[in-house]
Amino acid sequence: TIRENDIRGHHGASGYGIGFKDADNIEIVGNLLIDNQAGAYLDGIPYSPQGFGRFHDNIFAFNNIGVILMPAVKGSVFENNTFWENVEQMAIQGGGGNANTWLGNYWSDYTGFDAANPPDGTGDLPYRAERLFENMLDREPTLRALIYSPAAQAIETASATFPLMRPQPKLEDTRPRMSPAEIPTFVQFPTQNPAPMWLTALVFTGLALLCGALAFVKPASVIPSKARNPHEASLTAGVPGVSPSARNDTSLSSFEKTPLSGGAMTSSSTPLISVQHVTKRYKKVTALKDVTFVLAPGAALALWGANGAGKTTLLKAILGLIDFGGQITVGGHDVRRQGKLARHLIGYVPQEFAFYDLGVLETMQFYARLKKANPARIPDLLERLGLSAHATKRVGALSGGLRQRLALAVALLDDPPLLMLDEPLANLDARARREYQMLLSALRKEGKTLLFASHRLEEVETLADQVLMLQEGRLQEIITPEELRARHLAEIDLVLWVPEHRRGEALTCLKADGFATHLNGRGTVVVRIPEGRKAHPLATLNECAIPVLNFEMEQVHSN
Numbered sequence: 001t002i003r004e005n006d007i008r009g010h011h012g013a014s015g016y017g018i019g020f021k022d023a024d025n026i027e028i029v030g031n032l033l034i035d036n037q038a039g040a041y042l043d044g045i046p047y048s049p050q051g052f053g054r055f056h057d058n059i060f061a062f063n064n065i066g067v068i069l070m071p072a073v074k075g076s077v078f079e080n081n082t083f084w085e086n087v088e089q090m091a092i093q094g095g096g097g098n099a100n101t102w103l104g105n106y107w108s109d110y111t112g113f114d115a116a117n118p119p120d121g122t123g124d125l126p127y128r129a130e131r132l133f134e135n136m137l138d139r140e141p142t143l144r145a146l147i148y149s150p151a152a153q154a155i156e157t158a159s160a161t162f163p164l165m166r167p168q169p170k171l172e173d174t175r176p177r178m179s180p181a182e183i184p185t186f187v188q189f190p191t192q193n194p195a196p197m198w199l200t201a202l203v204f205t206g207l208a209l210l211c212g213a214l215a216f217v218k219p220a221s222v223i224p225s226k227a228r229n230p231h232e233a234s235l236t237a238g239v240p241g242v243s244p245s246a247r248n249d250t251s252l253s254s255f256e257k258t259p260l261s262g263g264a265m266t267s268s269s270t271p272l273i274s275v276q277h278v279t280k281r282y283k284k285v286t287a288l289k290d291v292t293f294v295l296a297p298g299a300a301l302a303l304w305g306a307n308g309a310g311k312t313t314l315l316k317a318i319l320g321l322i323d324f325g326g327q328i329t330v331g332g333h334d335v336r337r338q339g340k341l342a343r344h345l346i347g348y349v350p351q352e353f354a355f356y357d358l359g360v361l362e363t364m365q366f367y368a369r370l371k372k373a374n375p376a377r378i379p380d381l382l383e384r385l386g387l388s389a390h391a392t393k394r395v396g397a398l399s400g401g402l403r404q405r406l407a408l409a410v411a412l413l414d415d416p417p418l419l420m421l422d423e424p425l426a427n428l429d430a431r432a433r434r435e436y437q438m439l440l441s442a443l444r445k446e447g448k449t450l451l452f453a454s455h456r457l458e459e460v461e462t463l464a465d466q467v468l469m470l471q472e473g474r475l476q477e478i479i480t481p482e483e484l485r486a487r488h489l490a491e492i493d494l495v496l497w498v499p500e501h502r503r504g505e506a507l508t509c510l511k512a513d514g515f516a517t518h519l520n521g522r523g524t525v526v527v528r529i530p531e532g533r534k535a536h537p538l539a540t541l542n543e544c545a546i547p548v549l550n551f552e553m554e555q556v557h558s559n
Contacts, residue, residue: 001027004184008034016041017063024051031058032184039063039086043070056080059181065091074099082106082180090129092170106177114178127176128169270332272297272345272418272449273318278326280313280473287313288324288473297417300450302460304484305470311453312422314470318451319348319420330418347411349421353403360398360406361391364413373414381409385439401432408439419443421452425459437462460484494537496525497550509544510537 007017015037020026022044033039039060045053053076060066066086067078070093078100083089085108104122112125133155271294280288288310295301303311317324320335320342328335330342355363364382368375382388385405390398395406404424411419424440425433433456440463444450454460460467461481469476479487498506506525510517515537517527527537534553541548 001029002031003027004030006032006034006184008032008036010036016068020045020053022047023053024048026053028055029057030184032061033058033063034061036063038065038068038091040066041068042073042076044072045076053077054079057181058082059084059183060086060089062086064088067091068093069100075101077101078103078105080104080177080181082177084108084180090171100171102171102173104175104177105173106180107173108180110176110178112176119178121178123176123178127173129171130169270297271295272299272331273451274327274329275314275318276327278314278317278324278328280310280317280322280324286473288317290326291470291473291475292326293468293475293478295449295451297449298447299466300444300464301452302464302467302481303451303453303470304455304460304467308472309470310473311470313473315348315420315422315451315453319343319346344414345416345418347408347414347416347419349404349407349411349419349424351423351426353407353410355395355403355406357394357396359392359394360387363395363406364409367410368413371414377413377415381412385409386435399432401428401436404428404432404436405439408436412443417447418449418451421450423453423455425454425456433459457481457485491528492531492534493554494527494529494534495520495552495554496527496537496541496548498525498541498546498548502546505544506541506546509546510540513540515540 002018010017017033017036017039018028018031019041020043024046026045028040039058040055042053053073055067055076056079059082061082061084063086066083066089068091079102083105089107089109105127107127110123110127112123112127114120114122115124116122136155273295275291275293278288278291279286291310291314293301303314305311313322316322318328318330318335320328320339331345333339333342333345335342356366358366360382361378364378365375367373368378379388382391385408387402387405387409390402395403398406408424419440421440425436428436437459440450444463450463452459452463461484464481467479467481467484469479496506503519503525507517507519510525510527515527515529517525517537520526529537538548538551
């Protein structure tokens with residue numbers, strides 16, 4: 001029997017508060033085991049079938065592991081103990097299951113409740129130790145270096161979200177206590193002269209005041225002024241509330257917060273996005289070179305360029321997902337130093353969203369938890385985006401257009417002032433494109449700021465105020481959608497359906513009148529003409545007495 005001991009501060013490879021191996025009739029009661037590598041290490045307890053191992057009324061607190069059990073520990077009883085803020089409450093090392101009794105213990109990570117009236121001090125739900133990362137630690141102790149890392153948190157989030165990934169519980173306590181035990185009266189807390197601590201505090205306070213004073217009196221002349229962007233006037237001209245001086249002011253002090261769309265806060269006088277001299281290289285390839293522009297709140301900017309021009313790279317840089325040279329701020333927040341604050345202002349829709357195999361409603365609830373967004377917004381978003389009727393469908397059963405709507409709904413969960421989209425209409429059919437474009441247009445009218453990459457002229461004409469022309473990573477110029485149309489839509493393809501037995505005759509008739517024409521794979525006649533001459537081929541075929549059953553126009557783009 002080990003009773004009423006204060007055991008603490010044991011570290012190292014064998015830093016156990018207490019340890020037993022191959023022993024019978026062990027009783028550990030009323031001990032305080034605190035700040036050890038492991039509060040207790042047990043192997044082969046009890047050793048014989050008639051023996052016992054009893055652990056009750058102990059406090060295991062602030063240890064790396066509360067109790068380590070080897071697979072041979074079977075039939076022991078753990079009752080009325082307190083497991084308080086151990087990094088891992090219990091570990092089973094060496095594999096195997098756990099055949100011990102856990103009853104009436106307090107667990108600091110218990111998330112249940114006591115609904116009894118009056119409360120009886122016992123949780124109504126059992127406590128289960130079923131953390132996936134902890135189970136991985138038990139099998140591979142070297143992973144302990146990743147405790148509290150984003151990787152460990154991601155594993156636990158996945159395990160909590162997807163039941164298939166949840167491991168078998170290491171233990172189950174069917175009557176967990178709701179409050180910890182009191183500190184035993186035998187514990188003697190150390191006392192010491194407080195003077196050294198006061199002196200240390202005074203030294204650090206003095207250093208802090210000195211640094212603050214030096215920062216306050218720093219001459220303004222040593223603060224570099226921001227370079228003037230030759231494209232800023234073009235991009236922010238005509239935007240209400242943006243004065244010429246404000247177009248180049250990206251300081252946090254000038255960022256006066258006002259509500260936008262009833263959600264996140266932004267400013268009407270400061271650029272929502274400021275990109276200054278941004279360069280990105282991948283070894284010998286320059287993806288972005290000295291790109292500079294600003295985007296005002298409520299404006300809409302299209303990124304236009306051929307594949308490889310740098311559109312997606314620029315979006316990733318603004319999101320803070322890649323390293324780059326230069327400076328980018330979103331809402332006054334530097335995306336490298338204050339990335340979390342900057343991304344809180346952004347709703348991002350990639351070209352293809354990789355969803356988990358969940359239902360539509362479950363997907364929205366999952367991302368609401370990740371974003372810490374208000375789940376009460378979910379029904380309204382599903383209704384507005386035409387997804388309410390599909391709420392119970394698996395995401396994999398949705399069409400491409402509906403999946404893209406779901407991606408937009410996820411982006412809007414926390415009502416960000418800025419939407420960034422990477423060619424959102426690229427893989428949609430004509431009807432889905434029109435409907436999605438209408439959704440974005442409505443959001444634009446409500447005051448959302450849009451930044452999107454596109455290669456479709458009709459999308460740019462409908463949504464954008466300005467077009468940023470990228471070529472081989474360089475910003476060539478910023479123009480209007482009208483200028484883009486004049487420059488990139490000199491010709492169209494007119495697709496004509498004529499009676500099958502008269503297609504050859506239609507080709508001859510059109511070529512005789514000077515039109516460049518051919519048959520396509522669908523058996524239709526295609527005529528390439530200047531945009532202003534759409535009716536001329538129809539008139540020519542009418543003169544040849546060839547009926548036109550149907551037609552459509554396809555825009556010819558050149559990047």
